[in-house]
Amino acid sequence: MELAETHTLPVSQQQTWDALNDTEILRACIPGCESIDPDGENAYLVALSAAVGPVKARFKGRMQLTDIDAPNTYTIVFEGQGGAAGFAKGNAQVTLEADGDAATKLSYTANAQVGGKLAQIGSRLVDGAARKIAGEFFKRFSAQFSGGEDNDAKAPPSGDASAAQTESNQAADGESGGEEKKGKKSWTAWISKF
Template sequence: MQMNDSQRIEAPRQKVWEALNDPDVLKASIPGCEELVKHSDTEMEAKVKLKVGPVKATFGGKVTLNDLDPPNGYTIEGEGSGGVAGFARGGAKIRLEEDGPDATILNYEVDAKVGGKLAQLGARLIDSTSKRLAGEFFAAFAEQVAPTEPAEHATEEINAEAPEQKKGWLGGLFGGKKADPAAEEPAA
């Protein structure tokens, strides 16, 4: 399986580089990651629980970082075993490019092989699951590196602009202001 893509992250390149080497950020970003231990600057060990189609397994594996070129990128190689579910082995080339002073383009090229029950699932399922997991990783990674403004804060600002209206979705559902019963009575 091969996959390549790029993601824009709203953070300077140095900050993205540091996050790519921070086990806490990576653990929070990797879907299903239960454990990530950094043994050295170039070696990590992970335990990840995944479901691929009907196959559900916990994978244990080792990851090695090669060709380190701070803060421009590196090559990551790894292999993991999920017992009877099978194995996965592969690598990725990660390249970081500045996109102005406050954003980074993260380019990646992945080449991976799977075996065992995973290989029996078929290339289409493996590819679609890999793309979904990559999307989940990058969404979580971007949130770790450059958190977005919480939606609650934005809602408070909107409601502060129109205090006479009912707040929240319930107010929108049932209309804005309450009618004044005295105003509806006919004049005598």
């Protein structure tokens, strides 16, 4: 599987670099992430829950930052085991480039291999799930800088408490409910309009 994207973030290159190296920010932004704990220099133990099609699992793995050229680029090398669900391993090259004084272009190219049940469900589902997770990460990551959605426990300004609670539950569940949660969120949002 290969995934390559570019995102523009509304902060300076140094602020983006600092945030990408802050484990608390990453834990809050990675969908389903339960923990990121240091494991040596530029290495971390990661635990997260994920759903890829019909396969739902809790993955434990390690990620190592290599080829570090602060605040411009680094490579993330990762591997994780999900028990019967299978494994994933690969790397991602991340590049930051200033886009004026107050914006940064973040580009990445990720290559991954999956095995076990994950490999059996097909590359289209795996690629789709990877793109969805990446999209949610960047949505949350951008929100860290804009001050919005950085705390799921906040009361919503519109007074739509039921939709906010559903979003908060999704974050707390690590989005392990997948499509079920989405249906509930949509249904709750639709009901609240009346």
